[in-house]
Amino acid sequence: MIDIHCHILPSLDDGPLTIEDAIEMARIAGEEGITDIVATPHVKENIYPVGAISEKTHALQHEIDRNNIPVNIHQGGEIFYLHHASLDVLNRFSINQTRYVLIEFPPTHLPTIYETVVFNITINGYAPIIAHPERNLSIIKNPVLIHDLKKKGALIQLTAGSLTGYFGRDVQICSEYLMQKKWVHLIASDAHSADYRPPALQNAFDRAKKLGGEHYAGMLFNDNPRKILNNEPV
Structure with missing residues (x-):
């Protein structure tokens, strides 16, 4: 699997x-069976020095290899939506130096400019991936908003823990609805530590198979993430 x-x-x-x-x-x-991870630090301000992410990514990969762990680390970032108009930010924090960028909206609401955000990113040649929209209160109340994002050209990434109930029943219900509609393109861990929200995907993969079938689950955890790493159409 690819995270x-x-x-x-x-x-x-x-x-x-x-x-x-x-x-x-x-x-x-x-x-957990994960072979590749995209490192996606929060990009809420342009605070990281040029090369800092690359240096940390290479340093971590060196230590992972030294410990004989069969996992590859790729460079990326989780870009807060207010910085979507900066081509420098999109370029520096794209996933594995591809046209794909991971975009984060606030958890409390979907900003009124959300369609403009997606449009501006796509018109500049990038493909926006919306991070964990199922945890957004506006989308929990009205999941059909996801269809609007998709029509504008956005890809949808769910969090593994959302499917397994980690974030509560409302988030889980929203996730299951999006899965049943086949509106999801990717599922990722959004892990933050080894203890608190670890990089675990297997339970979510099993749940995804029950909701959408083995082929669809394979697309979300393997095929589509691989296409993104290779800068191929999803």
């Missing part, structure tokens, strides 16, 4: 504090 949304880089955002913690996250991921 395209994971806060695994140490001492950067609200992910692991130390390199040892990050290595343990990679170890858990490997045991």
